[in-house]
Amino acid sequence: MPNPDSVPSTPGKFKVEKYRLRWHSSPLAKLTFCSFIFTGLIVVFLFRSSPTNGMPSSTSQFDSSRRSLRTFSVREPAWEKRVRSSVKVRAHNGMTVLVTGAAGFVGTHVSAALKRRGDGVLGFDNFNDYYDPSLKRARQSLLERSGVFIVEGDINDKHLLTKLFEIVSFTHVMHLAAQAGVRYAMQNPSSYVHSNIAGFVSLLEVCKSANPQPSIVWASSSSVYGLNTKVPFSENDRTDQPASLYAATKKAGEEIAHIYNHIYGLSLTALRFFTVYGPWGRPDMAYFFFTRDILKGKSIPIFESQKLGTVARDFTYIDDIVKGCLSALDTAGKSTGINGKKTGKAPLRVFNLGNTFPVKVSDLVCILERILKVKAKTMVMKLPRNGDVEYTNANISLAERELGYKPTTDLQAGLKKFVKWYLSYYKTGKRGAE
Ligand SMILES: NC(=O)c1ccc[n+]([C@@H]2O[C@H](COP(=O)([O-])OP(=O)(O)OC[C@H]3O[C@@H](n4cnc5c(N)ncnc54)[C@H](O)[C@@H]3O)[C@@H](O)[C@H]2O)c1
Ligand SMILES: *[C@@H]1O[C@H](CO)[C@@H](O)[C@H](O)[C@H]1NC(C)=O
Numbered sequence: 001m002p003n004p005d006s007v008p009s010t011p012g013k014f015k016v017e018k019y020r021l022r023w024h025s026s027p028l029a030k031l032t033f034c035s036f037i038f039t040g041l042i043v044v045f046l047f048r049s050s051p052t053n054g055m056p057s058s059t060s061q062f063d064s065s066r067r068s069l070r071t072f073s074v075r076e077p078a079w080e081k082r083v084r085s086s087v088k089v090r091a092h093n094g095m096t097v098l099v100t101g102a103a104g105f106v107g108t109h110v111s112a113a114l115k116r117r118g119d120g121v122l123g124f125d126n127f128n129d130y131y132d133p134s135l136k137r138a139r140q141s142l143l144e145r146s147g148v149f150i151v152e153g154d155i156n157d158k159h160l161l162t163k164l165f166e167i168v169s170f171t172h173v174m175h176l177a178a179q180a181g182v183r184y185a186m187q188n189p190s191s192y193v194h195s196n197i198a199g200f201v202s203l204l205e206v207c208k209s210a211n212p213q214p215s216i217v218w219a220s221s222s223s224v225y226g227l228n229t230k231v232p233f234s235e236n237d238r239t240d241q242p243a244s245l246y247a248a249t250k251k252a253g254e255e256i257a258h259i260y261n262h263i264y265g266l267s268l269t270a271l272r273f274f275t276v277y278g279p280w281g282r283p284d285m286a287y288f289f290f291t292r293d294i295l296k297g298k299s300i301p302i303f304e305s306q307k308l309g310t311v312a313r314d315f316t317y318i319d320d321i322v323k324g325c326l327s328a329l330d331t332a333g334k335s336t337g338i339n340g341k342k343t344g345k346a347p348l349r350v351f352n353l354g355n356t357f358p359v360k361v362s363d364l365v366c367i368l369e370r371i372l373k374v375k376a377k378t379m380v381m382k383l384p385r386n387g388d389v390e391y392t393n394a395n396i397s398l399a400e401r402e403l404g405y406k407p408t409t410d411l412q413a414g415l416k417k418f419v420k421w422y423l424s425y426y427k428t429g430k431r432g433a434e
Contacts, residue, residue, distance in 0.1 A: 080167060083122060086149035087168050091118025095329065098170045098214070100124045100203065101177035102143065102150045103136040105282045106219065106273070106321060110174055111148045113322045114329075122168060123150030124161075125177065130184065130191070131283045138425075139280055155199035161206040172329050173207060175200070175218035178250075181284050182223065182387040185245035196249035200256060208264040213335035215267035217328045220254055222274040222314070222354065222392050223247035232395035235272075235350050244387025258348060265342030267335040269328050274354030274394045278318030278414060279421030286361065287315070287415065290368055290376070291422055299377035302361055305390040311383060312358040314392045317409035317417075324353040327403040354394025355407045367412055371419045 087096050097114055101107040102123025114121045123143060127136050140150050153160045155177050164170075179188075179195040200218075207214055224239040226247055242248040257268040277287045293300045303311045333347040365376050383390065399405035 075163075082149045083151065083164065083167055086122045086147065087120035087170075089118065089120040094119045095171045096120040096122075096168060097172045097174055097329065098122050098124060098164065098168075099174045099176065100155055101175070101219075102148070103127055103140050104176055104180075105139075105278075105280055106276060106318070106325075107174075107176040108139040108143060108280055109278075109318050109322045110176065110325050111143055112146055113326060114174075115143075115146050115148050117326075120168075121148045122164065122170075123148055124153060124155070124164075125150050126154045127152060130179065130181070135280075135283065142280075155195065156202045158202050158206055161203065162209075165206060165210045169212065170210070170214045171212075172332065173203070173214045173216045173218075174325060174329060175203060175216060178219065180246070180282065182244045182246045184284070185387060189245050192245050192249045196246075197252050197256070200253050204256065204260045204266065207335075208260060208266055208337060209340050211339060213264075213266055213337045215269075215329075215332035215335055216257075217269040217271065217325065217332055218253070218257070220270040220272045220350070221247065221250045222272050222352070222394065223389065224251045224254065224272060225392070226389065231391065232356065232393040233352065233354075234395040235352060235398055243389050246387065254350065261346055261348040263342065264340060265336035265344065265346045267333050267346045267348075269332055269347070269349040269351070271324060271328055272350065272352045272354075272394075273321060274314040274316050274352065274392055276316050276318055276321050278418050281318070281418060287364060287368070287418065288422075290365060291372065291419060294365075294368055294372055294374050294376045297374075297377065299379050300365065301381050302365065302378050303383040303388070304380055305383050310360045310362040310380075311388070312360045312391050312393075313364075314354045314356065314358045314394050315364070315411050315414070316353065316355040316394075316407060317411075317414035320355065320405075320407035320409055321353055324351070324399060324403060324405045327405060331403060349402075351399040351403060351405075352394040352396050353399060353405065354392070354396055355410075356394055356396055357410070358391060358393045359411050364411070364415075367415055368419070371416055 089096060095114075097119055099107055099111045099114070099121060102111045103125035107123065107125070111121050111123055125136065127133050143150060151160070151164065155161065177195060177199065179191045185192055204216075207216060222233065223244060224242065224247055225233040225237060226239065226242040228237055228241070230237060239251055239254070242251055254270050257270055260266045261268045275285075277285065281288050283289060290300050305311055328351065336342055336344040336346045365378060369376050396405060396407070
């Protein structure tokens with residue numbers, strides 16, 4: 001078994017298998033491979049060494065060796081030109097934002113919205129295959145058409161991130177890259193540690209050393225409320241009893257944010273999203289695969305909890321979330337660090353972004369039946385103890401007050417828009433909805 005730290009990282013389930021296979025070949029092959037990579041790295045490093053980007057050589061270069069080797073070759077000058085043109089600011093007083101997870105569901109919408117209003121935007125994503133990567137590629141083309149370039153890389157790749165900060169003076173980072181999903185944590189726990197903890201620290205390390213330091217807004221999750229039964233969930237309620245590893249890594253992120261704010265003066269805002277849905281959404285989420293399975297005539301499971309009847313969620317439409325994200329960026333105070341040293345107190349904020357109307361999953365199915373005009377085959381089952389919580393409901397008064405956040409799309413209207421997108425996206429004939 002190789003040292004997991006040396007495995008070039010992509011958390012997607014298939015990739016992990018592939019690396020295993022490769023590494024489990026003969027020890028000689030392994031040695032040859034290692035020395036090949038090492039020599040390659042030295043060559044690349046020597047080539048790139050210059051007074052301005054002479055990065056200290058360290059073991060962390062191995063973290064991302066494979067990806068870096070591939071992306072190094074396409075880096076300049078055409079690559080750099082694309083980066084620069086992507087971050088061009090058109091609005092007066094516009095911001096320059098690095099959006100991580102830009103090929104993801106929320107990241108695509110946020111990037112497009114920032115670009116539309118004239119901000120400079122650069123995307124960043126590793127296109128992992130946690131779910132169908134062709135959907136991420138389709139979102140990428142969408143962004144490309146509006147002038148947003150997505151750099152392909154892992155947030156654990158500090159050299160690549162540092163390079164980007166050398167080229168661009170980002171005023172803000174919208175950090176949405178993460179291993180999402182609650183149930184998958186039982187299958188691939190290390191992918192959560194890799195992206196949500198190690199990756200977050202790597203990004204913060206680069207941000208704290210950047211001059212000027214950017215302000216950072218990032219996605220936490222309503223799952224940090226875990227097993228709490230007091231509703232609605234308010235920001236200062238306890239968050240020390242998570243029900244899944246996913247939730248635990250988001251909670252860890254909030255604590256990590258605290259120390260980077262405290263020690264280095266980084267301005268940090270955590271947004272606790274409540275079940276976001278909408279066009280270009282995530283295929284691993286219930287509203288998405290319910291739609292697919294209802295259309296296919298496949299039966300869908302509806303989970304019942306002991307206390308509440310069927311499980312309920314505070315579904316939040318993507319456009320409302322995007323407005324919350326933009327206003328969190330707009331109101332983020334400045335970081336205070338210079339050359340990695342804090343020079344004063346910087347803001348540290350946490351906001352719920354929800355919708356305040358929890359809907360039972362059985363009602364979600366009824367709404368989908370009406371929109372799709374198909375009767376669903378359902379089977380009612382006990383909620384398994386796999387990380388899902390029974391009920392979520394946001395208290396959004398803090399976001400209302402500080403961000404002017406006010407969700408306006410109800411589930412019925414939002415699902416209509418989702419279904420419209422779903423049908424047009426998968427009906428082109430070429431794409432199969434798995
Ligand atoms: N959608 C929701 O309901 C919801 C709810 C609560 C919190 N969140 C959080 O919001 C954020 C965005 O969620 P989403 O629904 O858009 O998920 P998503 O999976 O569609 O987007 C995340 C993107 O990050 C990329 N990524 C993952 N690990 C990476 C890494 N190590 N380096 C570079 N890129 C990486 C993925 O390829 C993906 O495109 C995530 O942090 C998620 O945990 C989402
Ligand atoms: C909602 O949160 C605010 C703090 O932001 C708090 O003052 C208020 O009491 C909470 N409301 C409920 C019903 O919990």
